[in-house]
Amino acid sequence: MLKKKIAFIGPGVMAEAMIxxxxxxxxxxxxxxxxxxxRAERGEELHKKYGIKVTTDNAAAIHEAxxxxxxxxxxxxxxxxxxLKGVRSDALVLSIIAGATMKKIGAGLKHKAxxxxxxxxxxxxxxxxxxxxxxxxxxxxxxxxxRAILGALGEEVFVEDxxxxxxxxxxxxxxxxxxxxxxxxLIDAGVHMGxxxxxxxxxxxxxxxxxxSFYQNAxxxxxxxxxxxxxxxxTSAEALYYLEKAGFRTAISRAVWAAxxxxxxxxxxxxxxxxxxxxxxx
Numbered sequence: 001m002l003k004k005k006i007a008f009i010g011p012g013v014m015a016e017a018m019i020x021x022x023x024x025x026x027x028x029x030x031x032x033x034x035x036x037x038x039r040a041e042r043g044e045e046l047h048k049k050y051g052i053k054v055t056t057d058n059a060a061a062i063h064e065a066x067x068x069x070x071x072x073x074x075x076x077x078x079x080x081x082x083x084l085k086g087v088r089s090d091a092l093v094l095s096i097i098a099g100a101t102m103k104k105i106g107a108g109l110k111h112k113a114x115x116x117x118x119x120x121x122x123x124x125x126x127x128x129x130x131x132x133x134x135x136x137x138x139x140x141x142x143x144x145x146x147r148a149i150l151g152a153l154g155e156e157v158f159v160e161d162x163x164x165x166x167x168x169x170x171x172x173x174x175x176x177x178x179x180x181x182x183x184x185x186l187i188d189a190g191v192h193m194g195x196x197x198x199x200x201x202x203x204x205x206x207x208x209x210x211x212x213s214f215y216q217n218a219x220x221x222x223x224x225x226x227x228x229x230x231x232x233x234x235t236s237a238e239a240l241y242y243l244e245k246a247g248f249r250t251a252i253s254r255a256v257w258a259a260x261x262x263x264x265x266x267x268x269x270x271x272x273x274x275x276x277x278x279x280x281x282x
Contacts, residue, residue: 001027001148007065009058009080010072011035011042014096014153017124018069019050021152024126036061058083062091067145070095070105074266081108092142094149098169099266102135102162112137115146118168121176123153130156131168166267170259178255183208 006028008015015035022028030051035043036058043054055061058080062068068087072080074097087093087109094115095105102114117132130150134143143158150156159165183204190200215225230236 001145002029003032004028004066004145005032005064006034006067006069006149007061008033008035008069008071009037009061009084010070010076011037011046011054012071014119014123015069015071016046017119017128018071018149018152019046019052021123021126022149023050025152027148027152034061034065059086062087064088065091067092067094067149069149070097070100072097074099077104078108081105084109087111092138092145094146098173099166099263101267102133104267106135113142114138115142116162116165117146117150118165118173119150119153120172120174126152126154128154129172130154131159131165131172132156133159133162133165166260166263169263170256173263174256174259178252179208 001022006022008019019033019035022033023030031053033050033052034055035046035052036055037043038056040054040056043056046052047054062084063086065088068084068091070077070080070093077097077100089111090113091111092113092115093105093109093111094117095102096117096119097105098118100116102116105114105116106112112135114135115132115138116134117130119130120128122128123130130153132146132150134146138146147156147158186204186207187197187200190203191197195203215222218225226240230240
């Protein structure tokens with residue numbers, strides 16, 4: 001990996017997280033990494049921070065690249081691919097673009113070796129999880145490269161069936177947004193009862209962190225753990241009754257399904273459609 005040249009098309013937040021992870025884990029050399037985007041000031045920021053090469057010319061960025069990472073908004077993909085016809089035939093194209101199928105990317109770039117992946121926000125601190133799939137033309141060496149690059153963001157899960165990527169987009173890709181909303185609601189509830197916001201935030205954050213760690217270590221079904229902290233006629237039972245009455249489970253299920261349908265739509269979206277979702281900008 002240290003000798004491989006990697007080009008990032010779209011130097012956004014997730015691209016920076018991958019760059020930082022690769023350099024921190026000593027999986028890549030800064031002089032072999034190039035980030036390309038339309039804003040020169042963003043490139044200069046990354047150059048000063050990591051010592052990588054930067055450019056505003058996508059074609060120049062991919063000219064000698066062994067790996068081309070596509071980290072742009074889904075709505076920009078069709079237009080950006082027009083300027084990426086020079087991808088080397090033996091290069092690996094790795095996409096983190098929501099909804100963009102390997103078929104669409106392959107047709108747009110006239111290229112066959114493609115890895116499609118869906119990382120999530122915690123990857124920015126090396127605590128993310130990425131689901132990925134590879135086209136049949138991706139070699140074993142290229143799969144290992146993809147695994148190393150995505151592993152720099154945290155955990156990675158390989159799947160044979162590409163259709164799982166749209167599901168992963170809805171569940172783990174968008175998942176942090178659900179957790180943040182739940183966190184915000186708990187904090188606001190604490191403030192409503194009378195806690196200072198600082199204390200409410202501390203209580204909620206440690207409760208969520210501790211609960212997740214406890215679940216991971218307990219290796220038991222979450223329903224079993226929930227029952228352990230729900231005494232008959234107690235405070236937890238009362239709270240859970242109101243959550244169930246309000247359709248808590250159904251709301252989550254419907255939200256994830258809506259995100260899944262949106263991911264499928266993004267794969268079919270016509271260029272020019274404006275969307276304000278959270279993918280990196282090019």
